[in-house]
Amino acid sequence: MRYLALLFLLFPNITEAGEVCVHVSDIGADPSAPAELVQVYEEVAAGLERFPSLLAAVEDQSPELCLSSKMDNAHGYFDIEQNRIYLSDQIPIAMQVGVLLHEVRHLEQFSLGICPSDDLAMKEYARATFALEADASVVSLLVAWDMKENGNSGPWLALSAWPTQADIASSFASEMRASNDVPTAASAAFDQWYMSEARLEEYYIASCSDFLDRQDASKTLPRYQLVPADFLDELCRLPDGSSYSCSPPKVERR
Structure with a gap:
């Protein structure tokens, strides 16, 4: 995988x-x-x-x-x-x-064992993948921000200037400047990940392709299970162990 x-x-x-x-x-x-x-x-x-x-x-x-x-x-x-x-x-x-x-x-x-199961329905697998990617963006931006605050601004500037991460970085930075509250900034960045239709489409296509390839390789029958109810609770924890709110916004893919 x-x-x-x-x-x-x-x-x-x-x-x-x-x-x-x-x-x-x-x-x-x-x-x-x-x-x-x-x-x-x-x-x-x-x-x-x-x-x-x-x-x-x-x-x-x-x-x-x-x-x-x-x-x-x-x-x-x-x-x-x-x-x-x-x-x-x-x-x-x-x-x-x-x-x-x-x-x-x-x-x-x-x-930590936070991985989407092959037993999920394909759309559920994509939904879990979205959350994993949004969380990875949140945490990478958090560490890059901290590196900037401690004298190494290169990674933050690189991520915040890159077209497919710039909007997420901007949301994180705006909240940090407004409140200096990491969980709130993390939640803002997590939500922002879902705001790009192009990002959702790219990850949906790639995750579904990966899902189908894995099913074809394993020759297993589809199970159509749902993402576990506690998946986001387990996922959305900052490196210090504290949680942040990560309820994906309702965004319809066209």
Whole structure:
């Protein structure tokens, strides 16, 4: 299973050529690790020192971190089966840091068992995917904001300038400036994720494609179950353990 790529159009087709992978546990000691990858990880690790649950997920899961030139339109994604986080080597380092923050949240979601089941109906699978992606955007923006407040503004500026994240970042920033209340800002950003019809359409198509591919591979009959009632309660917890309100707004897809 792959968590959907951040800021993507379609799932990437990854090939062995044009990629390099290093275990995060070895990244500081492996002389063959690309300097770019080392810098990205070190910036993220420094930022996560103030978010120990995210850092613990990285240390406990110990994924490989990969740079790839074969990402098609994707910037990054978390491959559960291979326990790898892929980053495109075609984007600036500050954006790579922002993307890695997003994928680290997906890693934590997985480590906590917050994953959509293959037993869900396809539309329910898409609904769960929307929430997972919205939450990953929330948490990556929270960490990037904190990094900015502590002297490293690059990841925040990169995420807030990127077209498919700019509106979410703007909602988060506006609420932080107005109230300086993280749960309220998180809720505003979560809601904003659903406000882009193009974003909903892209993720709906990709999640349904993934769902159908998985069903075809497993040869299992569809179950048509609903997203569990406590799914959002389990999902929408900030790295410090506090909850934030995350009731998806009623947005009709055309």
